[in-house]
Amino acid sequence: MSIDAQSVLNETFVLNLGPQHPATHGVLRIKLTMDGEYIMDADPVIGYGHRMHEKMGENRTYAKFLPNTGRMDYVAALFNGHGYVGAVERLAGLVVPERAEYIRVITSELNRISSHLLWVGAFLVDLGGFTPLLYCFDDREQILDLLESVTGARLTFCYYRFGGVSNDIDDDFVAGTRKFIASLRSRMPMYDAFVTKNIIFRKRVEGLGAISAETCRKYGATGPVIRGSGVAYDVRKAEPYSVYSKFNFDVPVYTQCDCMARYLVRIAEMGESMRIIEQALDTLPAGPVMAEKVPRTLKPAKGDCYFNVESARGSFGVRVVSDGSENAYRLKLRSPCFSNMSLFRECSRGMLLPDALALLGSLDLVIPDIDR
Amino acid sequence: MSRDMIMDIVRLVLYVACLVGFAAFNAAYLSLLERKLPSWMQLRRGPTEVGPWGLLQPVADGLKLLSKQILIPQGADVLLFRLAPVMVAVPGILCLVTIPFSETIAARNFNLGLLMIFSFGAINVFAVMLGGWASNNKYSSIAAARVVAQNIAYEIPLLLVVISLVMSMHTFNLHTIVDQQAGGFWHWNILALKVSPMMPIAFLIYFTCMLAETNRAPFDMVEAESELVAGAFTEYSGMGFGLFFIAEYVNIIVGSCVGTILFLGGWDSPFGFLPGLHWFLLKMYALSFAVIWVRWSFPRTQFYGLLNLSWKILIPLALVNLVLTAIMLKLF
Amino acid sequence: MKTIPLKAKFNEIAVCVEAAPLVLETAHATKGIDLDVTVPAGRVVEAARIMDEAQFMIEAITGVDWMADKQLEIVYDFTHVDSGERVAIRARVPRDTPELPTISDIYPGANWHERETHDFFGIIFTGHPELIPLLLPEDARFHPLRKDFKA
Numbered sequence: 073m074s075i076d077a078q079s080v081l082n083e084t085f086v087l088n089l090g091p092q093h094p095a096t097h098g099v100l101r102i103k104l105t106m107d108g109e110y111i112m113d114a115d116p117v118i119g120y121g122h123r124m125h126e127k128m129g130e131n132r133t134y135a136k137f138l139p140n141t142g143r144m145d146y147v148a149a150l151f152n153g154h155g156y157v158g159a160v161e162r163l164a165g166l167v168v169p170e171r172a173e174y175i176r177v178i179t180s181e182l183n184r185i186s187s188h189l190l191w192v193g194a195f196l197v198d199l200g201g202f203t204p205l206l207y208c209f210d211d212r213e214q215i216l217d218l219l220e221s222v223t224g225a226r227l228t229f230c231y232y233r234f235g236g237v238s239n240d241i242d243d244d245f246v247a248g249t250r251k252f253i254a255s256l257r258s259r260m261p262m263y264d265a266f267v268t269k270n271i272i273f274r275k276r277v278e279g280l281g282a283i284s285a286e287t288c289r290k291y292g293a294t295g296p297v298i299r300g301s302g303v304a305y306d307v308r309k310a311e312p313y314s315v316y317s318k319f320n321f322d323v324p325v326y327t328q329c330d331c332m333a334r335y336l337v338r339i340a341e342m343g344e345s346m347r348i349i350e351q352a353l354d355t356l357p358a359g360p361v362m363a364e365k366v367p368r369t370l371k372p373a374k375g376d377c378y379f380n381v382e383s384a385r386g387s388f389g390v391r392v393v394s395d396g397s398e399n400a401y402r403l404k405l406r407s408p409c410f411s412n413m414s415l416f417r418e419c420s421r422g423m424l425l426p427d428a429l430a431l432l433g434s435l436d437l438v439i440p441d442i443d444r
Numbered sequence: 445m446s447r448d449m450i451m452d453i454v455r456l457v458l459y460v461a462c463l464v465g466f467a468a469f470n471a472a473y474l475s476l477l478e479r480k481l482p483s484w485m486q487l488r489r490g491p492t493e494v495g496p497w498g499l500l501q502p503v504a505d506g507l508k509l510l511s512k513q514i515l516i517p518q519g520a521d522v523l524l525f526r527l528a529p530v531m532v533a534v535p536g537i538l539c540l541v542t543i544p545f546s547e548t549i550a551a552r553n554f555n556l557g558l559l560m561i562f563s564f565g566a567i568n569v570f571a572v573m574l575g576g577w578a579s580n581n582k583y584s585s586i587a588a589a590r591v592v593a594q595n596i597a598y599e600i601p602l603l604l605v606v607i608s609l610v611m612s613m614h615t616f617n618l619h620t621i622v623d624q625q626a627g628g629f630w631h632w633n634i635l636a637l638k639v640s641p642m643m644p645i646a647f648l649i650y651f652t653c654m655l656a657e658t659n660r661a662p663f664d665m666v667e668a669e670s671e672l673v674a675g676a677f678t679e680y681s682g683m684g685f686g687l688f689f690i691a692e693y694v695n696i697i698v699g700s701c702v703g704t705i706l707f708l709g710g711w712d713s714p715f716g717f718l719p720g721l722h723w724f725l726l727k728m729y730a731l732s733f734a735v736i737w738v739r740w741s742f743p744r745t746q747f748y749g750l751l752n753l754s755w756k757i758l759i760p761l762a763l764v765n766l767v768l769t770a771i772m773l774k775l776f
Numbered sequence: 777m778k779t780i781p782l783k784a785k786f787n788e789i790a791v792c793v794e795a796a797p798l799v800l801e802t803a804h805a806t807k808g809i810d811l812d813v814t815v816p817a818g819r820v821v822e823a824a825r826i827m828d829e830a831q832f833m834i835e836a837i838t839g840v841d842w843m844a845d846k847q848l849e850i851v852y853d854f855t856h857v858d859s860g861e862r863v864a865i866r867a868r869v870p871r872d873t874p875e876l877p878t879i880s881d882i883y884p885g886a887n888w889h890e891r892e893t894h895d896f897f898g899i900i901f902t903g904h905p906e907l908i909p910l911l912l913p914e915d916a917r918f919h920p921l922r923k924d925f926k927a
Contacts, residue, residue: 119909119913126921162805200742272742291885293885310857377807378807391853426744
């Protein structure tokens, strides 16, 4: 049996970026077909963390599903909760009191900042710089303490209820949040000098991992991914929900389409979140935090509706189909990371392995959110 | 056998034993420092459990590595697999034989000491490549290929810089090199602008090449932790991995020693009085500290960025340095 | 409103489902979508093409098991990035032979959504390049979100 020279030269090999790997954020397997160091094809295999939350939504009452929402995208759990309660409230016609909406906005934006801080640290670890992770976690610790004092959890929040929130915030929380914002603002120049302007970091992310706006549209990629490709799509501005229309904030958009653009979008978003929180704290109305006359067992009217929120990773959507009973008939959870990940195969063709991993990192994926 | 020869052999054996102990001790405690220093930079404390202040941590690590089963992957080349860690560790220790720690402390003072060090340093590349290839693992093979490309690229500016120094010092003998720098920090080679106006830059080139030769971040593509798990060392367990680990730190020590001797005046004191071993050790550990510091401050470079740096920037600079040295030699 | 011209285009291909309006304009605040369209299963590709030409983004594809009607409904959600408007396209297939064409040629992002819907409901998207399990194990032959599925 002879091997002709041409086939040996064209030989590609399959490398398994296995479920256990330091670079993939969670259990993700990517079957890489490589030609030397270049990726010919990257086929992601997901489902290692699949728990079938959608079936659980059908087997439980609406209220009993609330803890599940915090377990999907656990890094930004409040957004998932907001999406779910928003959808059910829309279907049931519940009106949330203003104070509760303000509290939802404040806690959600704090969660966004903590999620982005974790992402910055993890992204740098992917690239080989281990120190910024610890600094980000130091800042994030303050947020987790604040949120723990009001929600009782540090990571997998289950704080929003149908018609409001479960706990009111107190003056300590308000003072603590203001203090945190001042401290993070004073740290941002350090991150700028240490990370954003670091020549090695810039060489690793500038000009790499291009995702065009058209690709984002065809794949449904939202969040910082599409905003780093020049499209100013933010659910808070496009389909304002809660009380976001009352606040003055910008949507950071960068047109370079590379990993650096997505990084800059997230850094800028942290600043915008701080602005929103300050405005919300300044204009926080008094009042109840829970709607009156919310039935213990919610039975929304027959029909279906869709509700989406701007999660830290993109547009998180919930489609609820109700048949009038106490369980949902169908609960569809539209996860942003699912759509963001689906474009990896096309965009990573022909890239070097470390560059593809930088691209994967810049998509900000939380695998349990993809798997649900 | 004459009495002198016997004494010589005894002395040599004692020295080598001390050096092996020195290398092992340094490797062990540099690994502890490698965990303590970044922890201070990262607002945490590092290992504190084992022993006061974590001082017995390396002992615990060593015991752990010794107690692990040595697994040889199926299809691996057994002889090369077992040989590679040894081939990596031994040359590093051998380099230490020729390094003069002070006026009187040197295991063996070769006339061609510098040449010997670089020859043994080159074996390091070969051994890591062998280890990567013999593991029968795709990750390791990729890493082995990277090692060769990286080390070859960075040997060249390193040697160019050293050659320009040797040209001006007229000797390969490390002891003589230090003697010529005696008398205070203004005589040290790093500030010897009469030898070449680019001398401080030459020192930086040397430092960068040393980082790349020892495969330390930001040039640690070989063992890029978040991509290739442990690169060429993925399949090694137990003491095989331990030997690679020790070898990395011994290489840092050797690189720092050579840097101290070539540029920082060896055991010479900065102000001219009280020269000795303590100054040598201080300078050597300062360089090692800088190596660790750089590792934890920067992300990893891309592979072609790394090679670009060497071929397009460092080699031209080193060549310019060489030419300038030659001109200065001719003029003065 | 981006959806107004679409109404006319959809009216050509929408089908009557129990005499209910087929191309519905709905209030975003109560339903979350602006245009609710029901099309025959064979014409989803045309519907997707209309959406693509109007520069809509594919958001999600999912199924609903109407066991009482012996039908499976597939819902496609599209959103427009500039105006935030939403269109939902529905199609129904019989439970015994759930087949309809894939839209992954027009929207590559539909590839994964269709694989997931196939996993959960057993709907076959004809023309799909790789209809293998996405979230379920490779050898799974069951479809959990069907109402008659007992774990």
